[in-house]
Amino acid sequence: MKARVHVMLKDGVLDPQGEAVRHALGHLGFLGVEGVRQGKVIELDLAATDAASAEAEVQKMCDKLLANTVIEKYTVEIV
């Protein structure tokens, strides 16, 4: 079973890298990009076979390591 974790900066936390990407897109002529937020995707290969317990386990992983919940939020997707 695979799990996919999306980690993003929380709303309201300034994302200097996203802002730089937005500016670069403007320079390339892509107009109308009003905001860019950059995050990361983490894919996990799990031995678990039960989706619900796997999801709960991955949530714990997020809280303990994969995300810094001071500034980041995450979503867990079982695929």
Add this chain to the structure above:
Amino acid sequence: MKAAVITFPGSNCDRDLAVGFEKAGAQVIKVWHKETELPDGIDVIGVPGGFSYGDYLRCGAIASRSPVGQAIADFAARGGYVLGICNGFQILTEMGLLPGALMRNASLKYICKPVALTVASANSPYTESYGAGAQVTFPIAHHDGNYQIDPEGLAALKAEDRVAFRYVDNPNGSVDDIAGVLSENRRVLGMMPHPERAIEPAQGGADGAALFRALSGIMASA
């Protein structure tokens, strides 16, 4: 004073930090990151700068969960003194020993230069000899030193006088110009600038020596 300086894979300021403590009269024991226990009789732990674990995942994230990380947390919980500099500051915030987080510099650039700081609080074993409002110059060398904390957290830091240092000319976008913060019991200090790189005039300035001397003085009188 007996100090433990932690070395992670990728630490590069551990020697300088050890010299900083030694110059103030401390006996220094280097501790490898795989240790689960600290040497007996330690008064203070130094968590040095560098790029622990290659800054993988987030700066300081892996180090904060390493075997020695739990020993540092337990030591702090018992009221131990912990000084985290640069990557060490990032590690202490990732451990939750200090509030807030260090994000990418607002300029997105790695910045390496001496900067002027104001001693924002002299009410700590690290800063008392400077006096509040004193100006000191320490080098900075970081890519992720942009200190951020939510408005409630910032209000609490200010109300409790827990901002130890502020930048005179904010180099990295940190909220409220914050360069270093103290724990609630004022014994854990995390800061991005490097006092251990300013302990000899030959380094371009010796403002940092007083921080280690002050700490040593506290230990001697304790």
